[in-house]
Amino acid sequence: MGLDKHQLAGLDNRERGFSRPVEFECDGQGYRAILRYETLRITTEPHPTQNEALAILIQTLQSQGYRQLKTQMSFRDSVYLGSQELWVEYPDPPQTEREHPGLWGKVMSWFQSGSSDGSRP
Secondary structure, three states, X not given: OOOOEEEEEEEOOOOOEEEEEEEEXXXXXXXXXXXXXXXXEEEOOOEOOHHHHHHHHHXXXXXXXXXXXXXXXXXXXXXXXXXXXXXXXXXXXXXXXOXXXXXXXXXXXXXXHHHOOOOOO
């Protein structure tokens, strides 16, 4: 049985759009998902299925500030699918107040903080 490959797209932790392949490797313990992006290389621990390894990779990226992530399977069992498969979108986790909301969030919070008493900051 061959391994799958997915295309992963979204916004990185600096708010830049990206699209990179996610590959899988199989060892005696299970499947690892591998992503290479610029100087970053993330390899998951072994998981029973490729889908579980992919889910952990997505969670890892989201915990590092990556957002609007989605994947599309491009190879199934080493057979090229092109762009026949639908994109799978992963909802962003709820943002905590400690996280930096990005430029748009900062602008919105500026307006919201000034509108509560009718004054402008």
